[in-house]
Amino acid sequence: MEEPKKVAVIGGGSFATALVKILCNTQDKVYWWMRNAEALEHIQMYGHNPNYLSSADLDVKKLYLSNDLEHVIDLADFIVLATPSAFLTSLFEGKDIKNLDKKIFVSTIKGIIPETQEIPADFIKRVFGVPYERIAMICGPCHAEEVAMEKLSYLTIACPNEEIAKTFAAMMSCRYVNTSTSDDLFGTEISAILKNIYALAAGICHGLGYGDNFQSVLISNAVQETKRFIDAVHPINRDVSSSAYLGDLLVTAYSQFSRNRVFGNMIGKGYSVRSAQLEMNMIAEGYYAVKSVHEINKKHQAEIPIVDAVYRILYEKVPPSLEMKLLTKKLN
Secondary structure, eight states: OOOOOOEEEEOOSHHHHHHHHHHHHHOSOEEEEOSOHHHHHHHHHHSSOSSSOTTSOOOGGGEEEESOHHHHHHHOSEEEEOSOGGGHHHHHTTOOOOOOSSOEEEEOOOSOBTTTTBOHHHHHHHHHOOOGGGEEEEEOSOOHHHHHTTOOEEEEEEOSSHHHHHHHHHHHOBTTEEEEEESOHHHHHHHHHHHHHHHHHHHHHHHHTOOHHHHHHHHHHHHHHHHHHHHHHSOOOOOTTSIIIIIHHHHHHHOTTOHHHHHHHHHHTTOOHHHHHHHHOSOOHHHHHHHHHHHHHHHHOOOOHHHHHHHHHHHSOOOHHHHHHHHHTTOO
Protein backbone atom coordinates (compact mmCIF):
# COMPACT_ATOMS: atom_id res chain seq x y z
CA MET A 1 0.00 0.00 0.00
CA GLU A 2 1.30 3.45 -0.93
CA GLU A 3 2.32 5.63 2.01
CA PRO A 4 -0.11 8.55 2.62
CA LYS A 5 0.98 11.89 1.19
CA LYS A 6 2.12 14.52 3.68
CA VAL A 7 0.81 18.09 3.40
CA ALA A 8 2.48 21.27 4.65
CA VAL A 9 0.58 24.57 4.85
CA ILE A 10 2.80 27.66 4.62
CA GLY A 11 1.16 30.74 6.15
CA GLY A 12 -0.67 31.87 9.25
CA GLY A 13 -3.63 33.84 7.92
CA SER A 14 -7.32 33.11 7.51
CA PHE A 15 -7.16 30.83 4.49
CA ALA A 16 -4.17 28.93 5.87
CA THR A 17 -6.16 28.33 9.06
CA ALA A 18 -9.20 27.19 7.07
CA LEU A 19 -7.07 24.79 5.04
CA VAL A 20 -5.55 23.31 8.19
CA LYS A 21 -9.03 22.82 9.63
CA ILE A 22 -10.12 20.97 6.48
CA LEU A 23 -6.98 18.82 6.36
CA CYS A 24 -7.40 17.83 10.00
CA ASN A 25 -10.57 16.07 8.83
CA THR A 26 -8.83 14.10 6.11
CA GLN A 27 -5.18 13.57 7.15
CA ASP A 28 -3.44 11.79 10.02
CA LYS A 29 -0.91 14.62 10.33
CA VAL A 30 -0.79 18.19 9.00
CA TYR A 31 2.45 20.17 8.89
CA TRP A 32 1.94 23.89 9.49
CA TRP A 33 4.49 26.65 9.22
CA MET A 34 3.98 30.23 10.31
CA ARG A 35 6.46 32.93 11.26
CA ASN A 36 4.77 33.91 14.54
CA ALA A 37 6.16 31.65 17.28
CA GLU A 38 3.72 33.01 19.89
CA ALA A 39 0.76 32.11 17.68
CA LEU A 40 2.15 28.60 17.21
CA GLU A 41 2.45 28.18 20.96
CA HIS A 42 -1.12 29.43 21.46
CA ILE A 43 -2.45 26.97 18.86
CA GLN A 44 -0.60 24.10 20.49
CA MET A 45 -2.07 24.96 23.91
CA TYR A 46 -5.62 25.96 23.01
CA GLY A 47 -6.40 24.62 19.51
CA HIS A 48 -7.22 28.05 18.04
CA ASN A 49 -5.34 30.55 15.90
CA PRO A 50 -5.31 33.68 18.11
CA ASN A 51 -5.04 36.07 15.17
CA TYR A 52 -7.24 34.63 12.40
CA LEU A 53 -10.47 32.62 12.44
CA SER A 54 -10.11 32.22 16.18
CA SER A 55 -13.48 30.44 16.35
CA ALA A 56 -12.17 27.54 14.23
CA ASP A 57 -11.44 24.39 16.27
CA LEU A 58 -8.12 22.80 15.28
CA ASP A 59 -7.18 19.23 16.16
CA VAL A 60 -3.77 19.79 17.75
CA LYS A 61 -3.17 16.03 17.99
CA LYS A 62 -2.83 16.01 14.22
CA LEU A 63 -0.73 19.18 13.91
CA TYR A 64 3.03 19.44 13.51
CA LEU A 65 3.68 23.14 14.17
CA SER A 66 6.94 24.89 13.36
CA ASN A 67 8.47 28.21 12.34
CA ASP A 68 11.37 26.42 10.59
CA LEU A 69 10.38 26.87 6.94
CA GLU A 70 13.05 24.67 5.35
CA HIS A 71 12.31 21.80 7.76
CA VAL A 72 8.55 21.85 7.20
CA ILE A 73 8.96 21.87 3.42
CA ASP A 74 11.46 19.03 3.62
CA LEU A 75 8.97 16.87 5.54
CA ALA A 76 6.05 17.22 3.14
CA ASP A 77 5.01 15.91 -0.29
CA PHE A 78 2.48 18.70 -0.98
CA ILE A 79 3.56 22.28 -0.20
CA VAL A 80 0.54 24.57 0.09
CA LEU A 81 1.49 28.25 -0.20
CA ALA A 82 -1.06 30.36 1.68
CA THR A 83 0.90 33.60 1.97
CA PRO A 84 -0.14 36.96 0.44
CA SER A 85 1.59 37.63 -2.88
CA ALA A 86 3.16 40.85 -1.56
CA PHE A 87 5.22 38.83 0.96
CA LEU A 88 6.09 35.76 -1.09
CA THR A 89 9.45 37.01 -2.39
CA SER A 90 10.71 38.05 1.05
CA LEU A 91 9.48 34.77 2.57
CA PHE A 92 11.98 32.72 0.58
CA GLU A 93 14.89 35.19 0.50
CA GLY A 94 18.01 33.57 1.95
CA LYS A 95 16.30 30.20 2.39
CA ASP A 96 17.98 26.99 1.27
CA ILE A 97 15.12 24.85 0.00
CA LYS A 98 16.33 21.42 -1.12
CA ASN A 99 15.05 18.05 -2.32
CA LEU A 100 12.19 19.36 -4.45
CA ASP A 101 12.44 16.71 -7.19
CA LYS A 102 9.13 15.03 -6.40
CA LYS A 103 7.33 17.68 -4.35
CA ILE A 104 4.09 19.25 -5.51
CA PHE A 105 3.38 22.93 -4.92
CA VAL A 106 -0.20 24.08 -4.40
CA SER A 107 -0.98 27.80 -4.49
CA THR A 108 -3.84 29.51 -2.70
CA ILE A 109 -2.42 32.93 -3.61
CA LYS A 110 -4.90 35.26 -5.31
CA GLY A 111 -2.48 37.96 -6.39
CA ILE A 112 0.46 38.83 -8.63
CA ILE A 113 4.01 38.92 -7.24
CA PRO A 114 4.57 42.72 -7.26
CA GLU A 115 8.37 42.66 -7.62
CA THR A 116 8.32 40.59 -10.80
CA GLN A 117 4.69 40.84 -12.01
CA GLU A 118 4.48 37.04 -12.12
CA ILE A 119 1.46 34.93 -11.39
CA PRO A 120 2.20 32.47 -8.55
CA ALA A 121 2.64 29.48 -10.89
CA ASP A 122 5.38 31.31 -12.80
CA PHE A 123 7.03 32.37 -9.52
CA ILE A 124 7.05 28.78 -8.23
CA LYS A 125 8.50 27.44 -11.50
CA ARG A 126 11.26 30.07 -11.60
CA VAL A 127 12.27 30.05 -7.93
CA PHE A 128 12.03 26.32 -7.21
CA GLY A 129 12.51 24.84 -10.68
CA VAL A 130 9.25 22.91 -10.37
CA PRO A 131 7.51 22.15 -13.70
CA TYR A 132 3.94 23.32 -14.23
CA GLU A 133 2.80 19.68 -14.15
CA ARG A 134 3.63 19.67 -10.40
CA ILE A 135 1.99 23.00 -9.63
CA ALA A 136 -1.68 23.23 -8.63
CA MET A 137 -4.06 26.02 -7.72
CA ILE A 138 -6.90 26.06 -5.18
CA CYS A 139 -9.85 28.04 -6.54
CA GLY A 140 -13.13 28.96 -4.91
CA PRO A 141 -15.85 29.94 -4.54
CA CYS A 142 -14.93 29.60 -0.89
CA HIS A 143 -14.53 32.01 2.01
CA ALA A 144 -12.33 30.95 4.89
CA GLU A 145 -14.86 32.31 7.38
CA GLU A 146 -17.57 29.92 6.17
CA VAL A 147 -15.16 26.99 6.28
CA ALA A 148 -14.50 27.86 9.92
CA MET A 149 -18.25 27.66 10.52
CA GLU A 150 -18.41 24.36 8.57
CA LYS A 151 -20.85 25.77 6.04
CA LEU A 152 -20.96 23.87 2.77
CA SER A 153 -18.21 25.17 0.49
CA TYR A 154 -16.78 24.26 -2.92
CA LEU A 155 -13.17 24.13 -4.09
CA THR A 156 -11.70 23.53 -7.53
CA ILE A 157 -8.17 22.12 -7.79
CA ALA A 158 -6.54 23.17 -11.06
CA CYS A 159 -3.43 21.40 -12.34
CA PRO A 160 -2.18 20.34 -15.78
CA ASN A 161 -1.62 16.87 -14.29
CA GLU A 162 -5.06 15.33 -13.86
CA GLU A 163 -3.83 12.68 -11.41
CA ILE A 164 -2.33 15.31 -9.09
CA ALA A 165 -5.48 17.41 -9.29
CA LYS A 166 -7.66 14.43 -8.36
CA THR A 167 -5.33 13.33 -5.54
CA PHE A 168 -5.28 16.72 -3.88
CA ALA A 169 -9.01 17.25 -4.46
CA ALA A 170 -9.65 14.02 -2.55
CA MET A 171 -7.41 15.25 0.26
CA MET A 172 -9.45 18.46 0.52
CA SER A 173 -12.87 16.81 0.37
CA CYS A 174 -14.76 16.44 3.63
CA ARG A 175 -18.26 16.67 5.07
CA TYR A 176 -18.58 20.41 4.40
CA VAL A 177 -16.24 20.80 1.39
CA ASN A 178 -17.05 19.52 -2.10
CA THR A 179 -14.21 19.45 -4.63
CA SER A 180 -13.79 19.30 -8.39
CA THR A 181 -10.82 19.51 -10.75
CA SER A 182 -9.65 21.54 -13.73
CA ASP A 183 -6.62 21.49 -16.03
CA ASP A 184 -6.68 25.29 -16.53
CA LEU A 185 -3.94 26.31 -14.09
CA PHE A 186 -3.26 29.67 -15.71
CA GLY A 187 -6.85 30.67 -16.43
CA THR A 188 -8.12 29.92 -12.93
CA GLU A 189 -5.12 31.66 -11.38
CA ILE A 190 -5.55 34.82 -13.44
CA SER A 191 -9.31 34.79 -12.83
CA ALA A 192 -8.68 34.56 -9.07
CA ILE A 193 -6.42 37.60 -9.33
CA LEU A 194 -8.93 39.61 -11.36
CA LYS A 195 -11.90 38.85 -9.10
CA ASN A 196 -10.22 40.71 -6.23
CA ILE A 197 -9.95 43.81 -8.42
CA TYR A 198 -13.62 43.55 -9.36
CA ALA A 199 -14.53 43.12 -5.70
CA LEU A 200 -12.67 46.38 -5.02
CA ALA A 201 -14.76 48.03 -7.75
CA ALA A 202 -17.96 46.63 -6.23
CA GLY A 203 -16.96 47.94 -2.82
CA ILE A 204 -16.10 51.38 -4.18
CA CYS A 205 -19.49 51.60 -5.89
CA HIS A 206 -21.25 50.52 -2.71
CA GLY A 207 -19.37 53.14 -0.73
CA LEU A 208 -20.44 55.76 -3.26
CA GLY A 209 -24.09 54.75 -2.89
CA TYR A 210 -24.69 52.80 -6.10
CA GLY A 211 -27.41 50.19 -5.73
CA ASP A 212 -27.92 46.54 -6.59
CA ASN A 213 -29.04 47.30 -10.15
CA PHE A 214 -25.75 48.90 -11.03
CA GLN A 215 -23.76 46.27 -9.14
CA SER A 216 -25.29 43.55 -11.32
CA VAL A 217 -24.25 45.43 -14.46
CA LEU A 218 -20.77 45.98 -13.04
CA ILE A 219 -20.21 42.29 -12.31
CA SER A 220 -21.76 41.18 -15.62
CA ASN A 221 -19.20 43.36 -17.36
CA ALA A 222 -16.49 42.02 -15.06
CA VAL A 223 -17.20 38.51 -16.38
CA GLN A 224 -16.69 39.77 -19.92
CA GLU A 225 -13.46 41.53 -18.91
CA THR A 226 -12.20 38.38 -17.23
CA LYS A 227 -12.63 36.36 -20.44
CA ARG A 228 -11.03 39.06 -22.60
CA PHE A 229 -7.97 39.38 -20.38
CA ILE A 230 -7.44 35.66 -19.73
CA ASP A 231 -7.86 34.81 -23.42
CA ALA A 232 -5.33 37.52 -24.31
CA VAL A 233 -2.76 36.21 -21.82
CA HIS A 234 -3.38 32.46 -22.17
CA PRO A 235 -5.72 31.60 -25.06
CA ILE A 236 -7.37 28.18 -24.74
CA ASN A 237 -10.99 27.04 -24.77
CA ARG A 238 -12.51 27.63 -21.31
CA ASP A 239 -15.92 28.31 -19.80
CA VAL A 240 -15.65 31.33 -17.49
CA SER A 241 -19.25 30.82 -16.34
CA SER A 242 -18.23 27.82 -14.21
CA SER A 243 -17.78 28.00 -10.45
CA ALA A 244 -13.99 28.32 -10.49
CA TYR A 245 -14.31 31.58 -12.44
CA LEU A 246 -17.78 33.11 -12.13
CA GLY A 247 -18.62 31.59 -8.75
CA ASP A 248 -15.41 32.88 -7.19
CA LEU A 249 -16.04 36.33 -8.68
CA LEU A 250 -19.59 36.50 -7.33
CA VAL A 251 -18.76 35.50 -3.76
CA THR A 252 -15.79 37.89 -3.63
CA ALA A 253 -17.74 40.79 -5.07
CA TYR A 254 -20.84 40.40 -2.89
CA SER A 255 -19.91 38.67 0.38
CA GLN A 256 -19.70 40.41 3.74
CA PHE A 257 -16.50 38.42 4.33
CA SER A 258 -14.71 39.79 1.25
CA ARG A 259 -11.79 41.91 2.43
CA ASN A 260 -11.40 43.37 -1.07
CA ARG A 261 -15.01 44.53 -1.11
CA VAL A 262 -14.57 45.99 2.40
CA PHE A 263 -11.40 47.78 1.29
CA GLY A 264 -13.15 49.18 -1.78
CA ASN A 265 -16.13 50.29 0.31
CA MET A 266 -13.78 52.34 2.49
CA ILE A 267 -12.22 53.96 -0.58
CA GLY A 268 -15.68 54.80 -1.90
CA LYS A 269 -16.56 56.42 1.42
CA GLY A 270 -13.50 58.66 1.25
CA TYR A 271 -10.78 56.75 3.10
CA SER A 272 -7.25 57.07 1.79
CA VAL A 273 -5.51 53.85 0.77
CA ARG A 274 -3.25 54.04 3.82
CA SER A 275 -6.06 54.65 6.30
CA ALA A 276 -8.14 51.82 4.82
CA GLN A 277 -5.17 49.43 5.10
CA LEU A 278 -4.55 50.41 8.71
CA GLU A 279 -8.18 50.00 9.73
CA MET A 280 -8.56 46.60 8.07
CA ASN A 281 -5.26 45.20 9.37
CA MET A 282 -5.55 42.57 6.62
CA ILE A 283 -4.24 42.28 3.07
CA ALA A 284 -6.55 43.23 0.20
CA GLU A 285 -4.82 41.43 -2.67
CA GLY A 286 -6.69 43.48 -5.26
CA TYR A 287 -4.80 46.64 -4.29
CA TYR A 288 -1.48 45.15 -5.39
CA ALA A 289 -2.96 43.14 -8.25
CA VAL A 290 -4.53 46.06 -10.09
CA LYS A 291 -1.17 47.78 -10.58
CA SER A 292 0.41 44.62 -11.96
CA VAL A 293 -2.53 43.80 -14.25
CA HIS A 294 -2.44 47.40 -15.52
CA GLU A 295 1.25 46.98 -16.41
CA ILE A 296 0.81 43.51 -17.95
CA ASN A 297 -2.05 44.77 -20.12
CA LYS A 298 0.23 47.33 -21.77
CA LYS A 299 1.50 44.35 -23.76
CA HIS A 300 -1.82 42.60 -24.42
CA GLN A 301 -4.11 45.64 -24.84
CA ALA A 302 -7.26 43.82 -23.69
CA GLU A 303 -10.31 45.99 -23.10
CA ILE A 304 -10.60 46.12 -19.28
CA PRO A 305 -12.25 49.43 -18.32
CA ILE A 306 -13.18 48.32 -14.78
CA VAL A 307 -9.58 47.40 -13.98
CA ASP A 308 -8.43 50.69 -15.51
CA ALA A 309 -10.91 52.64 -13.37
CA VAL A 310 -9.79 50.96 -10.13
CA TYR A 311 -6.15 51.59 -11.06
CA ARG A 312 -6.76 55.31 -11.61
CA ILE A 313 -8.61 55.62 -8.30
CA LEU A 314 -5.96 53.81 -6.24
CA TYR A 315 -2.74 54.84 -7.97
CA GLU A 316 -3.49 58.09 -9.81
CA LYS A 317 -5.75 59.39 -7.02
CA VAL A 318 -8.64 60.22 -9.33
CA PRO A 319 -11.73 60.89 -7.14
CA PRO A 320 -13.83 57.67 -6.97
CA SER A 321 -17.07 59.56 -7.69
CA LEU A 322 -15.65 60.98 -10.93
CA GLU A 323 -14.01 57.77 -12.11
CA MET A 324 -17.07 55.62 -11.46
CA LYS A 325 -19.33 58.12 -13.18
CA LEU A 326 -17.10 57.86 -16.25
CA LEU A 327 -17.15 54.08 -15.98
CA THR A 328 -20.96 53.95 -16.03
CA LYS A 329 -20.82 55.26 -19.61
CA LYS A 330 -18.58 52.39 -20.71
CA LEU A 331 -20.64 49.49 -19.34
CA ASN A 332 -23.56 47.78 -21.03
